[in-house]
Amino acid sequence: MIKLEQINKYYSLEEETLHVLKDVNFEIKEKEFVAVMGPSGSGKSTLINLIGFIDKKFEGKYLFEEKEITDFSDKELSAIRNKSVGFVFQNFSLIENNTVFENIELPLLYNGSAYTDTKARVQEVLTKVGLADKASKYPKQLSGGQQQRVAIARSIVNSPRFIIADEPTGALDSKTSEDIMQLFQDLNRQEGVTIILVTHNPEMVSYCDRLIRVKDGVIVEEELVK
Template sequence: MIELKNINKSYIQGKNKYHVLHDINLKIEQGEFLAIMGQSGSGKSTLINIIGFLDDQFEGIYNYYEHPIHEYRRAQFSKLRNQNVGFVFQNFKLIQNITIADNVALPLLYAGAKRAFIKERVSEVLKAVGLAGYEKQLPKNLSGGQQQRVSIARAIVTAPKFLIADEPTGALDSKTSAEIMELFKHLNQDNQTTIIIVTHDPKVGAQADRLVHILDGHLTEDQDHHKRKVRARQ
């Protein structure tokens, strides 16, 4: 599904050049539940910006379903992002003065979907995340865990090919974090949604089927929890 070959990323700030990602090689299969773990400044956010089609300024090869998207123009990246990936953030990024239903419906509205379909689909995904009947509530009246569920519903409403969750449990207590991780597992196992979770928390990383470590812009190891072996990167 996703294949990165020798991906490098640098930033220029003033007269200085900062090399953030170094020769990243990574394959992600459709239906995988992958965690990318690293401390602040390790390069994990930069990496997921490239994986999620948010950043088209990089060196190397990126094949998506065998299409060479490293050759695409910026407008093509935008279309790819809108049609293929859903995002879940640490701070939910909900619009506080509109209803839960309207928050979840936004991606469908942008895509030009018909109103009847939108209403039906919003109810469907809210039920899937355990929030059936919450359509008319406002985000401010919900707990942090419930708001994150709304964020997940919004991310999956367009049935994206893969989901990127950036520190999705970072603002939640341990009990609520566990519930959100169970929801991700459910989406992955029952819907075959490919999920990429970015975290600095080993407890979160350990729950994914596969765990990739990043340190100082290098992928250092790739742990498959099913096979229970660690493949040290060369």
């Protein structure tokens, strides 16, 4: 589904040029659960922005479902991103003044769904993440684990081709982290959702199928987890 070939990424800082990604090559197949792991400054975030269609200024080739993404205009790429990628972040990124229902509904509205058509789908994904009774609550009325479940529900509401989860357990205690990772694993195994997990925590890798290890902008290791 995702294929990167000889990807190089540079940033210009005044008179200095930083080589952030160096000859990156790998594939992610449909229905895989892949961990991307590396220390701070390793290039993980840059790599994820590229995979998630946020950044298309790079050298090399990125094929998504056999189509070269640099062939698309910014508008086309934005539409592909909205339909194809679900994002889950460490800090949840929920809108505090919106209810749980409204937070999850937003991606549907962005993609052109009518307000009258969203209720059943929002309730369906809330049930899937174990929060069927929380639709009318506000984020601040929920625990951290519950807020992350809302973020996961929001990420899957449009049935994306893949989810990017960027340190999704970074702000959670160990027990809640296990619950969230189990939810991701269930979505992957039972729903066939492709998941790319960005983490620096080795314990989270055990839930994945494959590990891609990044250091100083280079893929230094790829291994099957189980």
